[in-house]
Amino acid sequence: MAMAARLLRATEVASRFLSASHGFVQRAAYTAGGIVDVGQPTPQSHPELLADGEITPGITNEEYISRRKKLLEVLPEKSLAIIASADQQMMTDVVPYPFRQNGDYLYITGCTQPGGVAVLSEETGFCMFMPDTNKEDLVWQGETAGVEAAVDFFKADKAFPLSQMQKILPELIEQSKGVYHNVNTTSSYKNLDAFRRASLNNKVKDLTNYTDELRWVKSKSEIKLMRESASIVSQVFC
Template sequence: MATAARFLRRTLRASEVASRLLSTSHSIVRRAAYTTGGIIDVGQPTPKSHPELLADEEITPGITSEEYMSRRKKLVDALPEKSLAIIASADQQMMTDVVPYSFRQNGDYLYITGCTQPGGVAVLSKETGLCMFMPDKHKEDVVWEGQTAGVEAAVDFFKADKAFPLSEMKKILPEMIEQSKVVYHNAKASTSSYRNFDAFRRASLNNKVKDLMHYTDELRWIKSKSEIKLMRESASIVSQSLLQTMLLSRTHREESQLAAKIEYECKMRGAQRMAFHPVVGGGANGSVVHYSRNDKKIKSGDLVLMDVGCEYHGYLSDLTRTWPPCGRFSAAQEELYSLILETNKECIKLCKPGTSIREIHHHSVKMLISGFQELGIIGKGKSIQYNYLNPTSIGHSLGMDIHDSTSLTLDKPLEPGVVITIEPGIYIPQVPILNENAPDRFRGIGIRIEDEVLITENGHEVLTASVPKEIPHLTTLMNMGGGGSTTESHEARAACN
């Protein structure tokens, strides 16, 4: 009898597994949230706990439960028959043994579930719908960390079809894996909670395990109206914040001060965090593409390059401006800046449905090579040196991650609802590094001008257009009086001497 029972368990069809899940889930679901005065705490904002942030039926600010369920259906419909999708949350990363870093959710897990908390695993298939395995929580954890979402919140708030404690996953998920023809998972998620299961290892050895990224990247490529609204707000926040930081740079010339200012301004305007560590490169530091030290004093006559972005309820912005805090460009700086600005504007004109990022990139390369040759920065017939001076692409997709939908080819035609960046630049180090032969007068100059562009039905919309980038506008901004403040005017003049 025991042998026969084991055989029957191994040969259950996927539909029978689903049926068993449906019949047992209610006995496993248990209350993990508590209620105080009618406000339910599930470890993240809800319409009841934060009515100023979420409207009724929203799981995260601006995104309704209906939209989340639509995403799940689209993903399931896109996958082959009898597929299983395993989507793990991000793990909590620790600064020390007891001090965690600020948590940021895995983009795919957030996109499908709406859960902003660590430790969960979501499983999705046509047979079972959305099944969420939620971290087991003990009273001692609540004392130290507060409430978190459990299995009841998974069903009632996140609208999962079924939910189980994470401790039950080792009993349930292996059978789901065995009954599936293909298992997809978000391979870049760092969790090992299911990867050590024998069933998952066998599926991997049998070439049944695939990366889910291409499917989720396709879904995330085109933003919904709700997502576009959030991205507009994210872009608006960072644009206003950078403008305030540019004004501060007239009197405060430490890279660290400008980094602190941009983060303060973004968070005061509602951003949850920065999209990435701000790049604040004064002078030659601006020639380091992803400079991050932010520990130098900006010298009189230097340009400052700031590449910044913020996160607003899961959606990111990305913006770069380069300007002279002392209010004037040198002749060499202006020559280079004018070329980068012209390239930025011409490439933005190409942003429309049907064009690809690669096409725009090729156009930018032609413009910049021609311009660099005219300025004597690279010689005729030596276009290979271009890559030493600008090793970056003209732009990338933007959304829930700073480089969004990265598995999709750059040849993919742009469509309405896609958001990309346009960011031409030039990076000439103080001392030659890669055999580039720029004239001495251009040495130590780094310039990037980056805008965030939404593709529309008829062309495009620049979401960061409010931040000045024309030379007359920048010099006027940097030479403005301090609102009648004589002290500030003196400080600005002193900083430039």
């Protein structure tokens, strides 16, 4: 009975994190007491899930910064990495499927929300383009992370609305010697003339091999999370 109770509790916590990340929790739960809503759990809004300094459970902002630094170290000189979030897939016109984040975007940024694009280079640092929202989006989806959250919570060096990407990103692409991205993404940056020219000039490469390499060696925090996950799963078979 004790093991079953622990498993049930772990399942409930995971479910609460996922639902909160996708904007289905009432806004009042975030904004009460001056807590800033960034569209996903924070140590202030969900102290039962995240400790101070963590962006996702068990992983701190320092670790995300370290991941980005290591990615730049393994990429060739003068490279530009473009990492897009997953798109929200729809079941019907108004009913979405449960959202699943792109693995590389989550690994590099810690953002669990759709619609963003992250850009990383030695010259520009870590830049995030965040989705534009309107009043209707807020009513139906709840709050989402914007440019302020990108800087304050996700620790971006620079942040812009996604609507400005077509003005800013082409210059970054043209200045780089190589553009690395997830070739399976469907993000709108692929429609930029600068990206198409880079592709024709054989400057566009797959980022996946480099992000996979980063995952070969696990951090202490990652090992701890893996052990906790294995412990929870093993209780099902006891």
